[in-house]
Amino acid sequence: MTAGGITAEPPVAAAPPPAAGPGRLGKYGTGAIFLGPALFLLGVWMVYPAVYTIVRSFFGEHGFIGTWVGIDNYKTLFTTSTLLTAIKNNAIWVAVVPALVTAIGLIFAVLTERVRWAVAFKTVVFLPMAISAFATGVTWRIMYQQDPGLGAVNALGKTISGVFSPAGVLSQASPSTPGLQTTSSGALVLKTATHPGGIVLLGLTGIAPDQVPKSAVQAVTPPPKPGDVVGTVWRDFKPGGGKVGVVEKQELGLPGVTVELRDAAGKTVQSTTSKPDGSFDFSKVSQGTYHAAIGAQTFAKPFGGYAWLGPNLIVPSLLIAYIWIWAGFAMVVIGAGLAAMPRDVLEAARTDGATEWQTFRRVTIPLLMPVLSVVFVTMIINVLKVFDIVYALAPQSEYAKANVIALAMYFTAFQGGGNFGVGSAIAVFLFILVVPVLALNIRRFRRDM
Amino acid sequence: MAAAAPAVEIPDPQDRVAAKVLRFAARAPIHLMLIVLGGLWLVPTIGLFLTSILPASNLASKGWWQIFTKPSVATWSNYDALFHNHGLITALKTTAYIAVGNTLLVVIVGAMAGYAFAWLDFPGRDWVFIGVIGLLVVPLQMALIPMFRLYDTFGLFDTWYGIALFHAAFGLPFAIFLLRNFFVGLPKDILESARIDGAGEIKIFVRLILPLGLPAIASLAIFQFLWTWNDLLVALTFGQNTTPITVWIAGQLREFGTSIDIIAPASFISLVIPLCVFFAFQRYFVQGLLAGSVK
Numbered sequence: 059m060t061a062g063g064i065t066a067e068p069p070v071a072a073a074p075p076p077a078a079g080p081g082r083l084g085k086y087g088t089g090a091i092f093l094g095p096a097l098f099l100l101g102v103w104m105v106y107p108a109v110y111t112i113v114r115s116f117f118g119e120h121g122f123i124g125t126w127v128g129i130d131n132y133k134t135l136f137t138t139s140t141l142l143t144a145i146k147n148n149a150i151w152v153a154v155v156p157a158l159v160t161a162i163g164l165i166f167a168v169l170t171e172r173v174r175w176a177v178a179f180k181t182v183v184f185l186p187m188a189i190s191a192f193a194t195g196v197t198w199r200i201m202y203q204q205d206p207g208l209g210a211v212n213a214l215g216k217t218i219s220g221v222f223s224p225a226g227v228l229s230q231a232s233p234s235t236p237g238l239q240t241t242s243s244g245a246l247v248l249k250t251a252t253h254p255g256g257i258v259l260l261g262l263t264g265i266a267p268d269q270v271p272k273s274a275v276q277a278v279t280p281p282p283k284p285g286d287v288v289g290t291v292w293r294d295f296k297p298g299g300g301k302v303g304v305v306e307k308q309e310l311g312l313p314g315v316t317v318e319l320r321d322a323a324g325k326t327v328q329s330t331t332s333k334p335d336g337s338f339d340f341s342k343v344s345q346g347t348y349h350a351a352i353g354a355q356t357f358a359k360p361f362g363g364y365a366w367l368g369p370n371l372i373v374p375s376l377l378i379a380y381i382w383i384w385a386g387f388a389m390v391v392i393g394a395g396l397a398a399m400p401r402d403v404l405e406a407a408r409t410d411g412a413t414e415w416q417t418f419r420r421v422t423i424p425l426l427m428p429v430l431s432v433v434f435v436t437m438i439i440n441v442l443k444v445f446d447i448v449y450a451l452a453p454q455s456e457y458a459k460a461n462v463i464a465l466a467m468y469f470t471a472f473q474g475g476g477n478f479g480v481g482s483a484i485a486v487f488l489f490i491l492v493v494p495v496l497a498l499n500i501r502r503f504r505r506d507m
Numbered sequence: 508m509a510a511a512a513p514a515v516e517i518p519d520p521q522d523r524v525a526a527k528v529l530r531f532a533a534r535a536p537i538h539l540m541l542i543v544l545g546g547l548w549l550v551p552t553i554g555l556f557l558t559s560i561l562p563a564s565n566l567a568s569k570g571w572w573q574i575f576t577k578p579s580v581a582t583w584s585n586y587d588a589l590f591h592n593h594g595l596i597t598a599l600k601t602t603a604y605i606a607v608g609n610t611l612l613v614v615i616v617g618a619m620a621g622y623a624f625a626w627l628d629f630p631g632r633d634w635v636f637i638g639v640i641g642l643l644v645v646p647l648q649m650a651l652i653p654m655f656r657l658y659d660t661f662g663l664f665d666t667w668y669g670i671a672l673f674h675a676a677f678g679l680p681f682a683i684f685l686l687r688n689f690f691v692g693l694p695k696d697i698l699e700s701a702r703i704d705g706a707g708e709i710k711i712f713v714r715l716i717l718p719l720g721l722p723a724i725a726s727l728a729i730f731q732f733l734w735t736w737n738d739l740l741v742a743l744t745f746g747q748n749t750t751p752i753t754v755w756i757a758g759q760l761r762e763f764g765t766s767i768d769i770i771a772p773a774s775f776i777s778l779v780i781p782l783c784v785f786f787a788f789q790r791y792f793v794q795g796l797l798a799g800s801v802k
Contacts, residue, residue, distance in 0.1 A: 088708050089629035096620035096639075096679055103676030104642050107650035107657075114652065166544070169537055181789075182545045185552065188785035188792075189778045190737030192753045196760075196774040197555040200571070200767075208570045210554055382551065390793055443646055446739040446753075454761065464740070467648050471655075472744055478652050485648040496644040 108489075115482035131483035141470075141484070144461040147373055151380075151444060151462065156437035158381055160430055163388020167396055168418070170389070180393070184386035191383060195450025198379040202366035202451075212363035226358035227271055227314040234261035234294035235303045244354035247320070254285050254343040258350040261294030261303055262312065270310055277311035278335040287343050289350060291315045292336040311336020316353035321346060329353065367453050372460045380447055384440070388433045395429030396422075438495050442488065463488050559585055559775045563768035585772040595773060598755035601667050602777075605751055606736040609671035609678065613731050614724055616675070617682030622716050624683065625690035626698060627708065636687065642680040650677075651744050658745055665747040673745060674735045682727050685795075689723035690716060726795030729788045733781050752777045 115132070118125030135141050166183060170176035186194060203209030206216035233239065237249040238260060252258050257279065270293060277292035294300070296308040311334060319328040319340045327348070328340045366375045399422065407417045423430075445464035452460035457469070463484060471481025557571035560581045565573065574581055589595050623629075624636045654673060655664070663669030693716070701711050717724070739753045746754055756773045759766045785792055 086629055089623055089627050089632070092619045092623035092627060092708070092712070093635070095616045096683060097635075099616060099672070099676040099679055100639065100642060103650060103654065103673060104645055104680075107653040108645050110653035111649045169541060173534075173537065173541060179541050179545045183548045185782070185785075186548070188733060188781045189552070190739065190753055190781070192737065192739045192757065193555075193774045193778045194551075196756065196770055197551045200554055200558050200771065201551050203570075207568060208566070210550065210570060210572070213570060213572070382548065385548075394793075443648075446737075449739060449743075450757065450760065464648060467651075468740065468744070471652055482652055485646070485652070488646050488648050489644075492646050493644050 111482045111485050114478060115486045117479055119477045119479050125479075127479065131479045132487070134480050135483050135487060140458050140461055141466050143458065144463050144466040147461055148442060148444075148463050150373060151377065151441040152438055154377055155380060155384075155441045156434045158377075159384045159388045159437050160392075160433050162381065162385045163390075163392045163433060164426075164430065166385065166389040167393040168422075170393065171396055180386070180389060183389055186383040187386050189383075191380075191446035192450045194379060194383055195447045198375070198382075198451050199367070202375055204363045204365050204367070206363045209363065209366070211366060215364065216360070226356045228262070228265060228269065228312065228356055229359050230264060230266065230269060231262040231357065232264040234263040235259055238352075241351075244357055245318070246352040248350045250349075251347045252287055252350060253347065254287060254345060255282055256287055257282050258287065258289035259303060259305065260289060260291040260317070260350060260352060261305075262291065262352075263293070263295050265293055265295075265312075271313050273313050273334045274310040274336075275334045276307070277305045277309050278337055279305045280337045280339065283339070283341075285342055287319055287340040287348060287350070289317070289338055290336040291317060291332045291338065291352060315356050318351045318353050319343065320349045320351055322348070324349075326351075367451075367456060369456055369459045372452055372456045376448060376451055376460060379451055380441075380444065383447075384437060388437070391433050392426065392429055395426050399425055435495055435498060439492055442491050442495070463491075555771055556775055557581075558767065559772035561585075561768075563765070566767055585768045586776075589769065589772050589776065592769075594755060595752070595776075598750060598752045599776070601746075601749055602736060602751035602753075604667040605671045605674065605738075605742070606732050608668065609674040609735050610728050610732045612671065612675040613678040613682045614728050617679055617727065618686050618717060618720065618724060619712065620679070620683045621686030621690050621720075622712050624687040625693075626716075636683075639680050639683050643684070645677075647673075647677050647741065651740075655744060664745060665749050667749055670742050670745050670749075670751075671735075673741050674731075674738065678731045678734070682731070685727055686720060686723055689720055693719050722791070722794070725788065725791045729784060729792050730795040732784060733792070736781055 116126060116128060117123075118127050136145075166179075170179055173179070189197075201210045202212075204212060206212040233246055235248065238246050239249055241247055246260070246262075248258055248260060250258075259279065274293075277290055279290050280288040282288060290305055290311060292305060292309055292311045294302060294304075294309060296306060300306045300309060311332065313332055313334040313336065315332045315336075317330055317332060317338045318326045321327050328343070330338050330340060332338045365371060403425070404417060404421060407421045412420065443464055444462055445468065448457075448460050448462050448465050449468075457465065467481055467484040467488065469475050470477050470484060475481065554571050557574050558566065560583065561571060561574065562580065562582055562584065565580050620639075624632060624639075650673070658664040658669050663672070697715060697719075698711060701715055706714070736751075737753070738751070739757065742751045742754045743757065750758075752773065756770060756777065759770050759773070
């Protein structure tokens with residue numbers, strides 16, 4: 059990593075030996091004073107526990123000596139369904155997150171490279187890095203609430219779906235006029251046939267007062283017209299009840315309702331929407347037998363929101379929130395790589411007639427490869443150890459579905475789990491997963507040193 | 508961001524206003540895209556803040572964006588109530604003790620060890636150093652169970668210093684690695700002339716190494732501070748009543764819907780300090796990040 063500015067020069071082969079004059083500590087003495095505290099902390103908090111955990115993973119749930127179980131804890135790890143879910147989910151995390159974070163970071167870094175206000179953008183995208191993954195979990199829990207009135211993500215979904223499939227004017231209503239029947243498509247069809255010059259009355263009930271469209275006025279039965287089919291769709295209910303199937307005073311018309319005229323074969327020949335007084339008019343209807351119907355779209359339910367925190371979507375929801383955190387990291391590291399890129403190479407490529415895309419694809423990306431791989435590998439390690447955000451963002455009822463290895467380890471060993479044997483086995487498993495990846499990273503570091 | 512140098516722009520002598528306008532128009536989609544993306548990235552945090560200044564009763568039926576149509580509903584009463592909440596104040600203090608305490612420890616112990624590995628000569632030095640680097644791979648899950656038992660025995664369980672010591676130990680391999688590499692790059696002559704002048708190793712360390720190593724030490728300190736301020740897992744394992752703010756909020760999560768007037772402002776408080784640290788020391792933070800992609 060040469061971009062940071064704090065990477066060091068190659069190590070000096072041998073530091074000058076301290077003169078072991080009188081009054082000075084010997085070689086070992088000075089070293090011991092300076093290294094002692096560090097070695098004590100590392101020994102007690104890292105080396106001893108690591109050895110203990112490895113040994114402990116071959117022993118039973120409680121106690122220690124005398125509860126030898128061999129590799130049973132590891133068998134449990136690969137046969138218990140919640141633990142398998144954790145491994146499977148972690149595999150999804152590894153497959154999705156590092157690639158996406160690296161790609162998004164690269165796109166952001168390239169986009170901001172020649173924009174003057176890039177610092178503002180970079181700061182905004184980088185901000186989540188300073189926030190705890192825990193607070194991020196809380197933040198996204200607010201975003202993901204299912205009710206589109208409460209959760210911003212679903213509110214956006216509602217706005218978008220409102221454009222493509224708007225909610226009906228009446229999400230709740232039931233037929234009142236006798237003969238008005240619900241069909242499988244959700245439309246209401248009047249069984250009583252009508253002819254040109256006829257009047258159809260489509261009475262509906264079961265509409266809450268606040269669900270009646272605002273523009274509704276007193277319902278009116280239009281006079282019959284020769285050659286036309288006219289009628290009214292109205293709320294067949296007034297304070298006190300009223301007579302079923304008859305338009306009365308104080309009963310309101312239902313505006314905006316889609317009314318269809320269907321021929322004997324059931325095919326819609328005309329379609330119209332009702333006026334504020336509920337009346338409608340199909341003009342110039344040719345001779346024949348027809349049925350009036352209220353279209354299904356009238357009763358279309360409004361968008362209810364996706365259950366982002368429910369069992370089916372919880373993993374993708376977690377991934378999105380996690381990518382939101384780490385995109386800034388990738389952007390900054392890759393941005394530093396871009397800034398350190400030798401300009402003359404890029405210029406040479408352009409001079410030779412390469413297009414912007416060719417330069418990017420054939421020169422920039424290969425030159426950036428070391429940086430991209432740093433980001434990618436770092437993200438694999440982060441993702442393998444992911445814990446906080448799952449703990450904070452997933453509701454407890456969905457922990458089984460959202461499970462990851464670190465979460466499984468915690469709940470197996472602590473919080474009422476109390477199984478130190480399997481808990482140790484999970485920790486060792488995580489250790490084994492991390493070692494090769496991190497070893498790769500360290501080897502690269504050694505090379506850079 | 509400090510790390511990204513501005514792109515080199517080669518001025519074109521024949522640049523006219525029209526050309527400028529044309530170029531701006533051609534680049535407008537990029538600006539637009541960045542504005543939209545930046546907005547997307549900002550919305551969750553803004554949403555958290557706006558949620559935190561709304562009364563719980565208003566949040567039962569409408570989302571935080573109601574504030575845009577009716578700004579008068581905003582109130583500081585949630586924060587007011589929180590600052591009279593004994594639990595939260597204690598949790599904040601505990602967080603500060605843990606974060607500051609372990610950062611100091613890591614910086615001091617790490618710098619001493621870094622100096623030893625960089626400038627002291629003793630047999631087996633490089634092997635010990637490689638061993639320390641090897642510890643970078645140990646995930647902290649490996650230590651939870653044994654240290655849980657050990658803490659219980661030695662009375663470190665449920666204390667802020669128990670949690671701080673754990674963080675310090677797991678921060679050390681990276682700290683030593685970072686500082687050793689920085690110290691190795693310091694000018695050799697200064698150190699040698701100090702030794703010739705008869706300065707002891709401790710004096711050299713305090714008077715020379717620490718001041719000269721300040722940039723790396725600052726990066727490390729900020730990194731470690733943020734890392735531990737934001738920790739959840741370690742405190743969740745080793746704390747019970749003495750817990751930092753993350754664990755305190757986690758205790759309220761079960762009642763997410765009804766306690767939102769506590770959860771949202773408390774979460775926002777928990778991220779104010781890291782944000783301040785981040786903005787104040789952005790340069791060091793990014794440098795630490797670039798050097799520390801290994802963690």
